[in-house]
Amino acid sequence: MTDLDVIPTLSPEEIAEIEHEVALIPRRDSAAIDALMIVQRHRGWVSDSSLKAIAALLEMSPEELDGIATFYNLIYRQPVGEQVILFCDSVSCWLRNGDGVKEKLSELLGIDYGQTTADGRYTLIPVPCLGACDRAPVMMVGDDLHTHLDDCDLASLLTCEANHD
């Protein structure tokens, strides 16, 4: 099997979107992060076979691409829940009881960082600064930014997010 044989693992749409990014830059491997994000947007995460297919398409080794994928914590190398909670784990949020809010969130969901709830609904991931330090503590649930978090409000906030879908 040649490296190119694994490319069919990707859909024609995924390949077209990746090739569109490749066309904008001088080197194919420079599109690595964009390509990983494209596949993740289509599939929710990047499996080993997807990773190999992307690497072949970008003419790089799977090991090289995996090094990039694992460096960025927003590339998911294992399945995640229906919604990913990105919880800010940086100084401005710590100073405003971010740790306390995170503890309460973990207690409510029954999971810690890197884990997914038993019902498959949420995955909790720590992220460095979400860029809303003046409104700390902060987290994102899916595409929604939640600011001025208060551990008392978390349960109702998660209920609202669940009804939001």
Ligand code: FES
């Ligand atoms: S430190 Fe939390 S948003 Fe910046």
